[in-house]
Amino acid sequence: MRYRSQTVAYWYFAAAMVLFGLQLVFGLLSAAKYLGPDPLLYILPFDVTKTIHTNLLIVWVLCGFMGATYWIVPDESRTELYSVKLAYIQLILWLIMGVTAIIGYLFRYGTGNKLLEQPLPHKIVIVICMLIFLYNIGMTIWKSRRFTTTEGVLVLGLLSSAVLYLPALLHYSNYTVAVFYRWWTIHLWVEGVWEMIQGSFLAYLLIRLSGADREVLEKWLYVIVGLVFIAGILGTAHHYYWVGVPGYWLPIGGFFSALEPVALVGMAIYAYSAMRRSGLRHPNALALHWTIGSAVFTLFGAGLLGLAHTFPSVNKWTHGTLITAMHGHAAFYGAYAMIVMAVIVYAMPSLTRGRNERGSSVGYWAFWLQIAGMFGMTLSFATAGIGQVYLERIMGLGFLETQIKIQVHFLMLVACASLFAVGVGLFLYDFFRYPLNQVMTDPARDDEEALYPAPIKAT
Numbered sequence: 059m060r061y062r063s064q065t066v067a068y069w070y071f072a073a074a075m076v077l078f079g080l081q082l083v084f085g086l087l088s089a090a091k092y093l094g095p096d097p098l099l100y101i102l103p104f105d106v107t108k109t110i111h112t113n114l115l116i117v118w119v120l121c122g123f124m125g126a127t128y129w130i131v132p133d134e135s136r137t138e139l140y141s142v143k144l145a146y147i148q149l150i151l152w153l154i155m156g157v158t159a160i161i162g163y164l165f166r167y168g169t170g171n172k173l174l175e176q177p178l179p180h181k182i183v184i185v186i187c188m189l190i191f192l193y194n195i196g197m198t199i200w201k202s203r204r205f206t207t208t209e210g211v212l213v214l215g216l217l218s219s220a221v222l223y224l225p226a227l228l229h230y231s232n233y234t235v236a237v238f239y240r241w242w243t244i245h246l247w248v249e250g251v252w253e254m255i256q257g258s259f260l261a262y263l264l265i266r267l268s269g270a271d272r273e274v275l276e277k278w279l280y281v282i283v284g285l286v287f288i289a290g291i292l293g294t295a296h297h298y299y300w301v302g303v304p305g306y307w308l309p310i311g312g313f314f315s316a317l318e319p320v321a322l323v324g325m326a327i328y329a330y331s332a333m334r335r336s337g338l339r340h341p342n343a344l345a346l347h348w349t350i351g352s353a354v355f356t357l358f359g360a361g362l363l364g365l366a367h368t369f370p371s372v373n374k375w376t377h378g379t380l381i382t383a384m385h386g387h388a389a390f391y392g393a394y395a396m397i398v399m400a401v402i403v404y405a406m407p408s409l410t411r412g413r414n415e416r417g418s419s420v421g422y423w424a425f426w427l428q429i430a431g432m433f434g435m436t437l438s439f440a441t442a443g444i445g446q447v448y449l450e451r452i453m454g455l456g457f458l459e460t461q462i463k464i465q466v467h468f469l470m471l472v473a474c475a476s477l478f479a480v481g482v483g484l485f486l487y488d489f490f491r492y493p494l495n496q497v498m499t500d501p502a503r504d505d506e507e508a509l510y511p512a513p514i515k516a517t
């Protein structure tokens with residue numbers, strides 16, 4: 059850690075990890091309901107547990123993005139954060155918002171708009187948090203007068219995420235219109251501007267972990283971001299097939315969303331070749347596992363499994379089934395959960411005291427159990443989804459009759475999810491077992507030093 063203010067990131071990461079653990083509790087609860095009987099039917103029904111599960115996901119991933127940004131920006135701009143106090147106020151507001159939203163969902167207080175269920179007061183707090191965050195980051199960069207491409211892509215991604223949340227603040231009485239604009243936030247987040255955030259985290263980590271040339275990596279970052287936009291914006295139409303908008307969206311959605319995996323292939327090649335060029339020279343090979351893992355798992359979960367159901371001719375059968383859950387899990391985990399954990403694992407040796415920079419066997423177990431568990435969960439959702447589509451949509455069986463017939467896949471889901479949860483448990487244990495480091499460490503331990511001829515003094 060070069061700058062004292064980077065300790066802010068620790069508290070964001072800690073909060074994100076606790077919420078991640080809580081997210082899994084509600085995931086397991088939701089999965090258990092598929093197996094029935096459900097003793098909690100009238101206290102915590104499926105719609106409530108699922109809403110809490112997905113909202114916790116969004117709250118912790120965004121909290122992780124903010125922490126990672128508070129870690130990265132001082133490093134890139136080589137300065138202390140503009141205001142540590144503002145960063146803590148923002149975190150407290152964010153957590154109050156997240157926790158009260160979850161409590162609200164228990165009492166059915168929410169808008170009911172999938173993934174954007176937050177009630178209006180909570181949405182306003184989200185906007186306030188984003189404004190504080192962007193101001194703090196903006197002022198830090200402004201003050202330092204040093205602005206790297208990696209940072210530029212990151213800030214643009216964060217700024218656009220905030221702007222794209224604005225349609226979610228409005229109320230639409232027409233359901234088609236509501237669904238139409240919902241995707242401006244959800245789709246353009248996960249298949250647009252969040253990929254810029256992921257791409258910039260990848261660039262930051264690869265530059266430091268592989269020692270690869272910053273200029274080359276940042277040039278490729280531009281190409282990837284360009285590809286994301288070419289396909290991602292009009293690719294939104296793959297959510298417009300059956301929502302009551304004109305039919306011309308079908309070919310547009312099919313064509314452009316099918317191009318989206320190109321950027322993800324680019325990202326995986328980019329990460330892999332950076333690693334090949336330098337091998338595993340950096341002591342923190344565990345962080346490199348998470349970094350390359352994120353790029354590769356995104357290609358699998360978002361690229362391959364997204365493509366699998368993105369054409370209208372396929373989507374007319376699979377829309378809104380467990381095939382969607384299959385893809386949603388693998389894509390979200392690979393792209394956003396893994397990249398947050400990559401930054402955490404990279405930052406931890408200097409952010410905490412007494413940790414071996416090479417990582418521990420607990421850290422590797424956490425990585426591989428999560429990968430294996432999530433892969434198994436994806437396959438369980440896939441097999442359940444294929445069965446569901448065939449029985450319900452092709453054979454015409456009723457929803458509940460179908461669910462009984464595909465129940466066996468949920469046994470596999472719970473088994474794999476338990477493996478995954480053990481992996482997350484080990485990650486949390488590894489995270490919390492070392493105390494926060496208040497002392498500045500030797501900055502020369504970082505590979506990026508090679509890029510900067512003048513030694514950087516810790517302040």
Ligand code: HEM
Pocket residue numbers: 172173244248249296297315316318319356360361363364365366367368369373376377378379382385386387389390393
């Ligand atoms: C990191 C990137 C991605 C993430 C995190 C992600 C996540 C998700 C999630 C959570 C959903 C369910 C949304 C809902 O119903 O509210 C979804 C739906 C969908 N995704 Fe993705 N996705 C990603 C990339 C892609 C890509 C690249 C493609 C296509 C090549 C794709 C194709 C689809 C399709 C077609 C649906 C709609 C499924 C349906 O009709 O039920 N996704 N995605």
Ligand code: HEM
Pocket residue numbers: 082083085086087088089108111112115380382383384386387390391395471472475476478479
């Ligand atoms: C213990 C692990 C987990 C279990 C047992 C679990 C289980 C579930 C279940 C049963 C659903 C409802 C599916 C449906 O609508 O029928 C769900 C939804 C969802 N989960 Fe998980 N989950 C787990 C972890 C995760 C993780 C780690 C992520 C992301 C990083 C995630 C992302 C999602 C998303 C995006 C949805 C909504 C999908 C959709 O609407 O189709 N889950 N989960």
Ligand SMILES: [Fe+2]
Pocket residue numbers: 245249293294296297
């Ligand atoms: Fe999409």
